Amino acid sequence: MKTSFLTLLCLFCSILSAGEPMFEKGDVFPAGMGGISVYRIPGMVITAKGTVLAYCEARRDNAKDWGEIQVQLRRSLDGGRSWEPAKHIAHLGDRIEGNPHNKTDGDREQTVNNPVAIIDRSTGSIEFLYCVNYARCFSMRSMDDGVTWSKPVEITKSFEPFRSRYDWKVIATGPGHGIQLKSGRLVVPIWLAYGKLGDHAPSAAATIYSDDHGQTWQAGDLAVPNEGEFGNPNETTIAELSDGRVMLVSRNVSNPNRKLVTIGPDGARQWGRPTFYDPLWEPICMASIISHPSKSGTLIFSCPHTLNRDALGNELPARSAKRENLSVQLSYDDGLSWPLRKTLEAGKSAYSDLAVLPDGSILCLYEGDRKIVCARFNLEWILD
Numbered sequence: 001m002k003t004s005f006l007t008l009l010c011l012f013c014s015i016l017s018a019g020e021p022m023f024e025k026g027d028v029f030p031a032g033m034g035g036i037s038v039y040r041i042p043g044m045v046i047t048a049k050g051t052v053l054a055y056c057e058a059r060r061d062n063a064k065d066w067g068e069i070q071v072q073l074r075r076s077l078d079g080g081r082s083w084e085p086a087k088h089i090a091h092l093g094d095r096i097e098g099n100p101h102n103k104t105d106g107d108r109e110q111t112v113n114n115p116v117a118i119i120d121r122s123t124g125s126i127e128f129l130y131c132v133n134y135a136r137c138f139s140m141r142s143m144d145d146g147v148t149w150s151k152p153v154e155i156t157k158s159f160e161p162f163r164s165r166y167d168w169k170v171i172a173t174g175p176g177h178g179i180q181l182k183s184g185r186l187v188v189p190i191w192l193a194y195g196k197l198g199d200h201a202p203s204a205a206a207t208i209y210s211d212d213h214g215q216t217w218q219a220g221d222l223a224v225p226n227e228g229e230f231g232n233p234n235e236t237t238i239a240e241l242s243d244g245r246v247m248l249v250s251r252n253v254s255n256p257n258r259k260l261v262t263i264g265p266d267g268a269r270q271w272g273r274p275t276f277y278d279p280l281w282e283p284i285c286m287a288s289i290i291s292h293p294s295k296s297g298t299l300i301f302s303c304p305h306t307l308n309r310d311a312l313g314n315e316l317p318a319r320s321a322k323r324e325n326l327s328v329q330l331s332y333d334d335g336l337s338w339p340l341r342k343t344l345e346a347g348k349s350a351y352s353d354l355a356v357l358p359d360g361s362i363l364c365l366y367e368g369d370r371k372i373v374c375a376r377f378n379l380e381w382i383l384d
Contacts, residue, residue, distance in 0.1 A: 021384035022377060028054050028074055028083055028365065029372035038063045039072070039372045041175045041286075042365040044353045045117045048124055051145040052076040052355070054083070054365050055115050056372055066101045066198065071115045071130055075146055080363050080374045089128075089149055090115060090140070096132045100198035118178035118186050120213055127214040129155070129178070129188055134170040134198065141214060158208050159192065161219040166204055166226075168192035173208075174235070176288055176353040179267075181240050186210040187220075187267035189236035189248060202226050205233040205250045209268045220268035224250045224260055230274055231318060233260055235286040238267070241334040242296040249280065249289050249301070255317035257282045257307055261335070279329065279338035281305055283321035286351040289335075294360055294379060299331040302352040302364055305341065323350040326366055330382055342382050344375055 029039035041057040053075055060068040071090035074083040091112045099106030111133050118127045126142040128149065137159065138152040159171050170193035178188035186209060193203040205224040208217045224233035231254040239247050246267040250260040259280035264271040280287070280301060287303035305327040308319035326349035330340040344364060352366035357376075364375045 019378065019380055021381040022361070023375065023381045024081075024377075025373055025375040026081070027371050028374045029056055029058075029072070029086065031370040034058070034072075034086060035060070036072075037061050038370055040351065040367060041114065042351055042353050042367060042372050043115055043117060043174065043176045044355045044363060044365040044374075045119050045126065045177050046355045046357060046363075047119055047126060047145045048121060049145055050079070050358050052080050052357075052363065053117060053126065053146045054080075054372075054374060055089070055117065057113060057115070058086075058088070064101075065113070065200070066099045066106070066109070066111050068109045069111045069113060071112050073146060079357050079359075079361065080376050090130045091132055091138065091152060093151070096136065098133055114172040114175045116174035116176065116178050116188050118180060118188065118214075120186065121180055122184055123213050125213065127178075127186060127210075129173045131172055134172055134200075137171060137173060139214060139217065155217045158217040158219055159190070162192055162206060162222065165222050166192060166194040168194045169197050170194075170200060170203075172235075175286060175351070176237055177355070179238055179240060181246065181267055182244055183266070184211070184213075185267060186214060187238060187246065189238050191234040191236060193234075200234070201232045201253075203232045203234040205236045205248065207238070207248070207267055218268070221271055223248055223262050223264070223271040224252075224274050229254060229256075230260060231255070233274070237287055237289045239289045239291050239299060240267075241291070243334075247289070247335060249277075249287060250274070251284065251286055252282060253284055253318050254282070257315055257317065257319070257321075259287065259303075277335070281307055283307065283323060284319075285323055288352050288354040288364075290354040290356060290362075292356055292360070292362070292379070295332065297332055297334045299335050300354055300362060300382075301329040301331070301338065302326065302344065302354055302366070304349055305343070323367075324348050326350075326352060326364075328362075328364065328382060330379075340382060344377075345373070
């Protein structure tokens, strides 16, 4: 315990000596912009040239998961301080209509959902995956930092191997972002649901991957099943650890109210048994995790840090909590411990996605009160 404390103290001092704490934020997708009722489900990546790409679901009529929904993108050339106008980028061709949750005019609605981008360091491309009506998955590519995009290619067949375990009716990528491993492999977390048509539960989590720079996508092994104490794993975030192993952190509805974490050697196969990580609270909300280049083994995690408790302060098992108090947590040992946590947004706050700028500054794109906000801060701010 003393060694751990001294190590943390030394890291604290060395990082504080590097610069002053910095924190700033601004709206990126405010409700009502462009005639959109509300923007939700943020994702973000930073290209090899340093361009920030912020994307999300533009929900035209209301905040529901199903409806007339686009994927929109904004680019920033100055580290997230200012933004180019929003652009509708995904599924601009023939529509695929059909909303099973809307009996009135759902047959005319197209739900484009769960956008995920991955930066390919080898080619400089941005691979971009999304789903339509939670039933079909598509991939497209940009070679000019997100200015233009290729025609989408359907990759739904990549999900078919999961049917041997769960006869899914719903598929979804991410949300958030995918990663490229040191090996060059591209990996995207996914979840699938196998209840009634259009229902998001029961569910399980896994990954799909590409070893040919996004030309084709394959199904990995099922990573987090819906069995035993693991209740409905779904939205999952991903990070590569210092030794090359891959960590998945999954949202779930389980009695411990903690994130489910599983680790595998290559992002696709031989996943370890999932475990509940006590420091990573589960309010039943999407989270994000990234590695930080400042020191090997450094991870940053973001999620609303709340729990549902009774009048005596006891946790209520498998209960959703208020989506507020969005916090960032810091680990220096590949996620074995999370000794530091700081509130980023005390009020209403929900889904988030993290990215690291070339100068080591951190961006968090998150859902605030009826808007998507981008916060920019550094490690010194977390430690301050």
